[in-house]
Amino acid sequence: DADVTQTPRNRITKTGKRIMLECSQTKGHDRMYWYRQDPGLGLRLIYYSFDVKDINKGEISDGYSVSRQAQAKFSLSLESAIPNQTALYFCATSDRTSGRRRETQYFGPGTRLLVL
Amino acid sequence: RKEVEQDPGPFNVPEGATVAFNCTYSNSASQSFFWYRQDCRKEPKLLMSVYSSGNEDGRFTAQLNRASQYISLLIRDSKLSDSATYLCVVSNGGAGNMLTFGGGTRLMVKP
Numbered sequence: 001d002a003d004v005t006q007t008p009r010n011r012i013t014k015t016g017k018r019i020m021l022e023c024s025q026t027k028g029h030d031r032m033y034w035y036r037q038d039p040g041l042g043l044r045l046i047y048y049s050f051d052v053k054d055i056n057k058g059e060i061s062d063g064y065s066v067s068r069q070a071q072a073k074f075s076l077s078l079e080s081a082i083p084n085q086t087a088l089y090f091c092a093t094s095d096r097t098s099g100r101r102r103e104t105q106y107f108g109p110g111t112r113l114l115v116l
Numbered sequence: 117r118k119e120v121e122q123d124p125g126p127f128n129v130p131e132g133a134t135v136a137f138n139c140t141y142s143n144s145a146s147q148s149f150f151w152y153r154q155d156c157r158k159e160p161k162l163l164m165s166v167y168s169s170g171n172e173d174g175r176f177t178a179q180l181n182r183a184s185q186y187i188s189l190l191i192r193d194s195k196l197s198d199s200a201t202y203l204c205v206v207s208n209g210g211a212g213n214m215l216t217f218g219g220g221t222r223l224m225v226k227p
Contacts, residue, residue: 040124042203042219043160090159104150105215107159 003027004108006091012114013081021076021111023091031094032074033105034058034066036087043090049074050096081115088112119143120218122204128224133194137221139187139204148207149180151189153200154220160203163189194225 004025013019023032031050035043035058045058047066055066063085067075078085089112092105122139129135141149149166164171166178166187177190187204204218 040219042120042217044217045214048214088157104162104165107161109159110157112157 004091004093004106006089006108006111008111009109010112012116014116015082017081019078019081019113021078021089021091021113023074023076023108025072025091025093025106025108027093027095027106028071029093029095029106030071031096032068033092033094034064034074034076035090035092036060036085037090037110038087046076046089078113078115081113083115086113086115118219119216120204120206122202122218122221124219124221126222126224128226129194130226131194131196133225134190134192135194135223136188136190137202137204137223139189139218139221141185141187141204141206141216143206143208143216144185146185146206146208149178149187150205150207150215151176151178151187152203152205152217154203155200160217163202191223194223196225196227199223199225 007022033048034046037043044060046064049068052068065077088110090110091108094105120141151163152160153163154160164173166180170179175192179188201220201222203220206216
């Protein structure tokens with residue numbers, strides 16, 4: 001079984017709709033992240049969480065919100081979807097105990113979102 | 117200017133060729149460096165960390181030049197299965213140790 005899972009894997013929605021993307025992990029990591037990827041722009045950080053009570057905005061948080069329901073679950077919501085939120089969304093986890101030089105991130109399989 | 121810059125490619129090489137990618141980063145305080153590999157429509161996966169003294173993992177060699185703020189990845193004896201996008205990733209080393217991703221370099225290995 002995959003260590004980091006995302007649901008749904010693909011989603012088509014209409015402008016103005018509220019949608020939620022979910023992420024679960026079995027790695028036991030304390031840190032979780034949401035990114036979006038657009039062609040040519042690389043991955044950009046939307047929100048991150050270092051534990052259940054810690055939520056932080058990333059580079060491009062406008063139009064998004066998150067919820068850390070448990071250590072293993074981190075959800076991303078688009079309150080009112082718009083077409084320029086069409087992108088590939090990735091959840092990732094990392095383990096702070098691995099030390100700064102070793103701390104890397106493990107990604108889920110991604111959610112492909114199309115906003116019409 | 118982007119914090120981490122890469123030539124997007126594509127680099128088209130024949131099987132067996134040696135190919136090198138470079139990446140430059142703008143934050144001189146960056147602490148950790150990585151190369152990730154991303155297959156089409158898949159998630160990024162860690163290929164290797166990059167250490168100051170340079171490091172090798174099989175056919176892959178990574179180098180770091182802190183003075184010039186660039187990172188390189190060398191792939192020897194290219195295989196068809198090496199075809200992918202290679203992401204240069206830099207960590208700020210701060211309390212959050214956040215990662216900044218380059219836009220990626222696409223490699224296509226041809227028979």
